[in-house]
Amino acid sequence: MSPAAFQQSQSDVAEGRSTIRCEECQSAFRSESRQAISFLLLDQLTIPAIGCDDHLEQFSSICNLTTTETADLLDHRPAGGICCPGCRLAPNNSPHPMIPIQDGAVVALACSEHQSEIVQRFHAGLQTRRYLTASSSTLTDSSL
Numbered sequence: 001m002s003p004a005a006f007q008q009s010q011s012d013v014a015e016g017r018s019t020i021r022c023e024e025c026q027s028a029f030r031s032e033s034r035q036a037i038s039f040l041l042l043d044q045l046t047i048p049a050i051g052c053d054d055h056l057e058q059f060s061s062i063c064n065l066t067t068t069e070t071a072d073l074l075d076h077r078p079a080g081g082i083c084c085p086g087c088r089l090a091p092n093n094s095p096h097p098m099i100p101i102q103d104g105a106v107v108a109l110a111c112s113e114h115q116s117e118i119v120q121r122f123h124a125g126l127q128t129r130r131y132l133t134a135s136s137s138t139l140t141d142s143s144l
């Protein structure tokens, strides 16, 4: 490997790390406290998640675009608990991938099945939002 290529790959790693610039997200991930866990309610799903309030809020509003019901965010364990036994145990198992959102990230402490489901929802929501943004800007352009 040439020195130039080595430098290139090093800066890639540094960039990947710096995507989470939100200090509140970082401190939420650092704290092992269960207090930091929020619960995202989406359709039949109850997903334990960690992140700062702002980014959890953004995450739930993006997921909200994929459902006709309202996605809800609780800062305490929901009254009905978590139905899925895998998700109930998930916070004790590791690791959980981070889902980057703008300058922060959310970690879904769900079983692998529900984790991939919430990630799919999130990406679908992002696409919907991009589409909505694109169509509204087209509208503005044509009205000029």
Ligand SMILES: [Zn+2]
Binding pocket: 022, 023, 024, 025, 026, 051, 052, 053, 054, 055, 103, 104, 105
């Ligand atoms: Zn954050």
Ligand SMILES: [Zn+2]
Binding pocket: 084, 085, 086, 087, 088, 110, 111, 112, 113, 114
């Ligand atoms: Zn689950």
